[in-house]
Amino acid sequence: MNRYSRITGTGSFLPPRRLTNAELAAQLAVQGVETSDEWIVERTGIRARHFADDGVFSSDLALEACKSALQAAGLTAQDIDLIIVATSTPDMVFPSTACILQNKLGANGGAAFDVQAVCSGFVYALTVADAMIRTGSSKRALVVGAEVFSRILDFKDRTTCVLFGDGAGAVVLEASDTPGILASDLHADGKHVGILCVPGHVSNGHILGDPLLKMDGQAVFKLAVGVLEEAARATLAKANLTEADIDWLIPHQANIRIMQSTARKLKLPMDKVVVTVDQHGNTSAASIPLALDTAVRQGKVKPGDTLMLEGVGGGFTWGAVLLNL
Numbered sequence: 001m002n003r004y005s006r007i008t009g010t011g012s013f014l015p016p017r018r019l020t021n022a023e024l025a026a027q028l029a030v031q032g033v034e035t036s037d038e039w040i041v042e043r044t045g046i047r048a049r050h051f052a053d054d055g056v057f058s059s060d061l062a063l064e065a066c067k068s069a070l071q072a073a074g075l076t077a078q079d080i081d082l083i084i085v086a087t088s089t090p091d092m093v094f095p096s097t098a099c100i101l102q103n104k105l106g107a108n109g110g111a112a113f114d115v116q117a118v119c120s121g122f123v124y125a126l127t128v129a130d131a132m133i134r135t136g137s138s139k140r141a142l143v144v145g146a147e148v149f150s151r152i153l154d155f156k157d158r159t160t161c162v163l164f165g166d167g168a169g170a171v172v173l174e175a176s177d178t179p180g181i182l183a184s185d186l187h188a189d190g191k192h193v194g195i196l197c198v199p200g201h202v203s204n205g206h207i208l209g210d211p212l213l214k215m216d217g218q219a220v221f222k223l224a225v226g227v228l229e230e231a232a233r234a235t236l237a238k239a240n241l242t243e244a245d246i247d248w249l250i251p252h253q254a255n256i257r258i259m260q261s262t263a264r265k266l267k268l269p270m271d272k273v274v275v276t277v278d279q280h281g282n283t284s285a286a287s288i289p290l291a292l293d294t295a296v297r298q299g300k301v302k303p304g305d306t307l308m309l310e311g312v313g314g315g316f317t318w319g320a321v322l323l324n325l
């Protein structure tokens with residue numbers, strides 16, 4: 001009998017501190033940085049984001065998301081034998097945020113590691129977990145995206161600091177006799193390292209280079225709209241399906257205009273696209289599982305639906321996962 005993997009529970013968590021565009025603009029104005037609700041909504045679709053308080057780490061947000069995903073799956077942490085955390089804002093240089101999360105969950109003993117693929121991190125992590133389950137090395141995984149991007153934002157740079165937020169999303173992925181994950185398609189092109197990066201590093205007890213996010217927004221935008229269409233088509237082809245089979249497109253939540261353009265190219269109406277960027281901003285690796293869980297809990301996305309998850313981000317990385325819920 002073939003062995004597959006299926007999502008059996010979803011969860012998410014947003015830190016309670018919510019900032020609307022107007023509130024963020026007022027805070028930035030104090031530092032002489034000029035922006036407005038109108039500009040942010042028109043160029044990005046973002047209306048609000050959540051920021052974690054000092055002392056709250058990615059593993060803390062991940063813990064809450066995982067508890068809720070486990071509850072949805074009817075499992076406890078002791079049932080889990082694999083934890084993969086996608087993050088670009090880990091608690092420490094090492095050990096991995098996954099190991100810290102494992103200890104907080106009390107799920108000690110199984111495999112735990114981080115995946116670093118920036119905003120594509122969740123589709124990378126889901127693909128790795130699916131492969132590990134199908135080959136028999138794991139039975140039940142927590143696959144998590146968790147970020148505190150507010151920690152790496154330059155609040156003097158209005159072209160980036162208005163775009164991002166903090167949060168976490170998680171899924172329980174279990175071995176199954178029937179296919180949940182149908183196909184995936186991952187890519188990277190390292191020649192674009194410089195268009196989206198945090199160039200600093202730790203050396204001899206000091207941070208060398210800039211530890212804050214740098215982005216060429218227009219270059220990212222142009223690359224993103226091309227690769228998201230390609231990845232969706234490649235994934236559908238691997239599963240012998242077409243765009244018409246997609247019930248919901250759940251793209252990385254970076255910018256509403258990127259999502260609209262992708263939907264147009266795939267001939268999908270916007271009412272088949274899950275959009276949370278307006279309320280969450282760009283939460284990098286957390287954005288897809290956050291959007292998925294939001295849509296599940298709103299009753300939009302239902303068991304049996306065919307979902308196309310798509311990520312794109314720093315690296316440059318991109319990819320898609322097609323699945324039956």
Ligand code: ACO
Pocket residue numbers: 034035036039040043044118119120158159160162196215217218220221224254255258282284312313314
């Ligand atoms: N408020 C007001 N004005 C602003 C702001 C702001 N927050 N930011 C930029 N501007 C100004 C610029 O200075 C510029 O002014 P000028 O014409 O006087 O020079 C003007 O607005 C237009 O700037 P552009 O950069 O041309 O604006 P654009 O329409 O390209 O939108 C944006 C910028 C939103 C960043 C867009 O390029 C984008 O969304 N790119 C993709 C970003 C993205 O998705 N990143 C995440 C990738 S995922 C990951 O891995 C993290």
